[in-house]
């Protein structure tokens with residue numbers, strides 16, 4: 096059997112003497128979809144930042160596609176992040192001076208992928224934003240901007256697609272649609288999908304859930320209670 100795409104072992108993260116994340120183990124296979132669930136402050140962003148190499152865990156190891164990202168030199172780490180992860184940010188972050196299509200092209204080129212107008216067109220069509228492809232972000236509705244952000248992350252063709260709180264501002268119907276889109280796009284590119292959220296409404300959509308809310312954090316770093324309920 097091949098190694099998991101993501102392999103987290105025994106990580107803890109502390110800010111000062113306060114442990115905010117303690118996770119004995121978490122693995123994700125290629126193409127698997129996972130929900131990272133937990134209330135505000137439970138450590139979701141901390142875990143995503145560790146996964147993507149933006150912060151180094153106080154203890155433990157994270158392997159992504161066979162690479163221990165936190166031990167790479169900074170320039171290699173940035174490059175690995177761009178190639179391994181497509182990220183849909185909560186606050187969308189499209190570049191306002193560029194059209195939707197230009198945003199997708201730029202994301203692809205920053206991820207060092209060769210130009211692929213056909214893939215971009217497929218994503219634009221598939222996400223229902225063809226009529227807005229040449230519009231600037233400020234002219235988009237919230238829903239269109241969100242779909243453009245999903246298209247941009249998918250345009251990178253990264254093996255891992257991360258969405259940070261993609262549904263928190265949406266009603267139930269639109270939340271379901273956003274999850275459908277993310278799953279469809281991830282399946283189309285063969286990507287592993289990680290959705291981080293406090294939105295319990297979408298729990299049933301995922302067979303693999305890492306619940307950071309079942310955690311009782313400790314300020315004692317020597318305490319080795321495990322946390323993170325994987326169902």
Ligand SMILES: Nc1ncnc2c1ncn2[C@@H]1O[C@H](COP(=O)(O)OP(=O)(O)OP(=O)(O)O)[C@@H](O)[C@H]1O
Pocket residue numbers: 110115133134135136137138139140141142293
């Ligand atoms: N740079 C930092 N310095 C000190 N404490 C921090 C720092 N970043 C986060 N924390 C604390 O760590 C805990 C986990 O924060 P984190 O942002 O990972 O949670 P979260 O689950 O993503 O929350 P939210 O859903 O509100 O974004 C929180 O108590 C937070 O206040």
